[in-house]
Structure formats: structure tokens, C-alpha cells
Amino acid sequence: MTLSTMTHLVGSLSGAVYDADRLWRTDPVDGRPLQARYDSQVAARTLTKAAMATRRTNGMWRWAELLPVRSPGRRIYLGEGATPLLSAPGAGRALDVPRLMVKCEGGNPTGSFKARGMAAAVSRAAELGASAFIAPSAGNAAGALATYGAAAGLPVTVVMPSDVPVAHRVESILAGARVLLVDGLISDCGLIAGRIAQATGAFDVSTFKEPYRVEGKKTMGLELAEDLGWRLPDVVVYPTGGGTGLVGMWKAFDELQALGLIGGERPRMVGVQVAGCAPIVRAFTDGQRFARPWEGARTRAAGIRVPGAVGDFLILDALRASGGTAIAVDEAEMDDAQGLAGRCGLGYVSPETAAALAAVGQLRSSGWLSRDDQVVMFDTGVGHKYPPPPDVPEPAVVAADEDDVDRLLNLAAGP
Ligand SMILES: Cc1ncc(COP(=O)(O)O)c(C=O)c1O
Numbered sequence: 001m002t003l004s005t006m007t008h009l010v011g012s013l014s015g016a017v018y019d020a021d022r023l024w025r026t027d028p029v030d031g032r033p034l035q036a037r038y039d040s041q042v043a044a045r046t047l048t049k050a051a052m053a054t055r056r057t058n059g060m061w062r063w064a065e066l067l068p069v070r071s072p073g074r075r076i077y078l079g080e081g082a083t084p085l086l087s088a089p090g091a092g093r094a095l096d097v098p099r100l101m102v103k104c105e106g107g108n109p110t111g112s113f114k115a116r117g118m119a120a121a122v123s124r125a126a127e128l129g130a131s132a133f134i135a136p137s138a139g140n141a142a143g144a145l146a147t148y149g150a151a152a153g154l155p156v157t158v159v160m161p162s163d164v165p166v167a168h169r170v171e172s173i174l175a176g177a178r179v180l181l182v183d184g185l186i187s188d189c190g191l192i193a194g195r196i197a198q199a200t201g202a203f204d205v206s207t208f209k210e211p212y213r214v215e216g217k218k219t220m221g222l223e224l225a226e227d228l229g230w231r232l233p234d235v236v237v238y239p240t241g242g243g244t245g246l247v248g249m250w251k252a253f254d255e256l257q258a259l260g261l262i263g264g265e266r267p268r269m270v271g272v273q274v275a276g277c278a279p280i281v282r283a284f285t286d287g288q289r290f291a292r293p294w295e296g297a298r299t300r301a302a303g304i305r306v307p308g309a310v311g312d313f314l315i316l317d318a319l320r321a322s323g324g325t326a327i328a329v330d331e332a333e334m335d336d337a338q339g340l341a342g343r344c345g346l347g348y349v350s351p352e353t354a355a356a357l358a359a360v361g362q363l364r365s366s367g368w369l370s371r372d373d374q375v376v377m378f379d380t381g382v383g384h385k386y387p388p389p390p391d392v393p394e395p396a397v398v399a400a401d402e403d404d405v406d407r408l409l410n411l412a413a414g415p
Helices: 040-046 049-054 059-066 089-095 114-127 140-152 166-174 186-200 213-217 219-227 244-258 279-286 312-321 331-343 351-365 405-411
Strands: 006-011 017-019 034-038 085-087 100-104 133-136 156-161 178-182 235-239 268-274 325-329 375-379
Touching (some): 059 114, 059 219, 085 219, 089 100, 089 351, 100 219, 114 140, 114 213, 133 186, 140 156, 140 166, 156 166, 156 186, 166 178, 213 219, 213 244, 219 244, 235 244, 235 351, 244 312, 268 279, 268 312, 279 312, 279 325, 312 325, 325 331, 325 351, 331 351, 351 375
Parallel strands (some): 100 375, 133 156, 156 178, 235 268, 235 375, 268 325
Antiparallel strands (some): 006 017
């Protein structure tokens, strides 16, 4: 039986050390994120390349030594993780990036990579005694929290902007969660969730305001190395809102190196945002370590409509240390890329994924990406839960006895 080798938590800015077996939220010193640390020597004894080749089940929990849950019986496993990393020849040809690959996170329970984070956070917090959960969400995190809370048999409240797509609302309600809609942005939802958490004692799993969601999400980085034969690609492209996905992967690479499973090489990390909400891109360009909140955030890609990220400096540090970059695409480019993804066989991807695909095209056009680069783009979630992009033609409805084939084909929507 493989067990967690977590030793302690550390303040990401203060460096202060905390007992890993108490339920913490942020660093009491400065309110910044706490991060889990593991005993790499102990983990290296069982987490070997040969051992991983034999661990065929349990999705992301295959990496138990580097995850925070102590008791195997407390791992809530609904099928998260172990997603495919696929070559994307169609998109690669269209964008002139022949070695483009896609890590397909839409196959996770609830349709996005958020499942990984909530699996870890709910399992660990419940193991430490949490008896109710709350979180603000742009949508995908709400569905995931509601689902993992239901699996744990614990009550969940989610707080979402009132314009959240209906599928996210319905998914959360059907999973038994209380759903509150706020006339505001995700940051306003965060304040309300915080108030409710304080008054009720529900454990608040807001992005980077507890240490474990990022631990689940880092398994994307662990898998990436294993998928590529214990190597990392030249470039990773990731749609970035709160940043846990990107920061988690960056943490994963260090942990793999500490275990001797990879060397010191790292991909150039690319954080993708949309022009209507690009605080990380602005801070990256201005050489700032912390990102000023974005005023009037607007984009259809709700998961990256995050005006102020608590882990801003962690995102920016990772982008810079990797030799990577931050890029904002226009809303219309994102909309077009959603269609390109469909036509290239990537499926109906989320607008966040479409933003990442548009960014790959732009980075190739500008020469930042070369034809030789092996590029892994993260398809972070399915498109089915979102309203459709603008300008999708409406197919005609025809009579059931219509038999004029030319007329039928003329009426059909599509290219
Ligand atoms: C589909 C999708 N992609 C990307 C993101 C951004 O993720 P992160 O907060 O890890 O930056 C989100 C967040 O909600 C999302 O739902």
C-alpha cells in the first residue's frame, strides 16, 4: 500500500513551517497560499518508474506518495486523472506547429481538470475533520465541488456569478449543493463565500485559500512527464485564471526532480488570458511580481475571468523561471479557435481551451514558437456546459416528408 509522504506545509512567501495534520487555510503570517512538502527520499523508494508502470488503476491517486491524503480509505476516487496526452496533427497543421500535443482534461468527472483539485481538497479536508464545504466558482469548480462533496456525503454551498451558464448551476443543484448566484464577479462571490464560511464553519476551498486543490491539479504535471517517457515538452500552454493548474504543474516538476525521475530541464510555461481580463499578462509585461486587479473584467471564458489571483506571484514566478510568457488573445480569436478545435477533431472544447489554442497560433506567427518545438496545450474542459460561441448558424427545421435532397442540403447549416 503506497502512502502519502507529506511532512509539513510551508508559507509560499513567508517560508514559515506548519503542521500538515491540522486543517489550515492560508498562511497565518501573511494570508498567502500554503504549500505541501513531501519527503522525497521516502517517496523515491516506492514511486519509481518501474512501479508506476504497474499502477494501472486509481487515476491521479496512483501518485499517492506525492498527495496529501494519509489514509487510502479517505481518497474519494470518481475517475479523475490519467487523462490521455494525444498528438493533434490537424490543429498542428493548421497552426504550423507539427509537434503539437493536447492533454485532454475534458474526460475527467464533471468535464474539467477541476475534478483533480476538488478530489484532493475534499478528501484531505474531510480526513482532517471538515464537515461542510463552500467555494466561489466561475462554474466548473462548483460542479466538481458539489460532486465530490456529494460523494463524501458532506454538504456543499457554491457561490457563482449570476451569469454563470445554466449547466453549471443545474449540475451543482442536482448534486445536492446549495447554489447562490451573485450579481457580480468571481471576486465578489469570494467575499460572500468567505462571510458564509466564517459564520457557519464550512471549510472554504477558494482557489489558493487552502493548500490541497493545487496538490490535485499538480498531477497533470506528474502525468505529463510519465506520458512523455519521463521527459518534459519544450512548451506548455495553459489557460490561466486563478493559476492553480499552472502553479501545480510547476511544483510537480520540482517534486519529480527531487525523486530523481526527471532532470533539471523545464518546459517554457505559457499563461493564456483573454484581452478582457488579463491581469497576469499585464503584470508579466510590466515586470511586476504581483498583479494589480483588473477593472471591468469581461470575457465569455468564465474560468479565466479572474480579476485578481491570490497566487499571482506564484504564477508570475513560474512563467519567468521557465523562460515562458503570458499572452492575451482577443475574444473574437478565442471564438474562432473554438470552431477550429472542432474542425480539427479536438471536439467541442471550452472557451478557455479555445483561448489556449488561439494563443498557440499567435505564438507561432510571432516566431516565439518554432516548428521544432514540442508543444503541449491543455484542453482544460468540455464546451458543452457553456453557451455556444456567437454566430453559430441555426440549422433549419424541415418537414418530415421533405424529399427534395437539393433543398435539404441547401437548408442544412454548416460549411
Ligand atoms: C475550463 C477551465 N480552464 C481553465 C481555468 C483556469 O484555471 P486556473 O484557475 O487553474 O488558472 C478554469 C477555471 O475555472 C476552467 O474552468
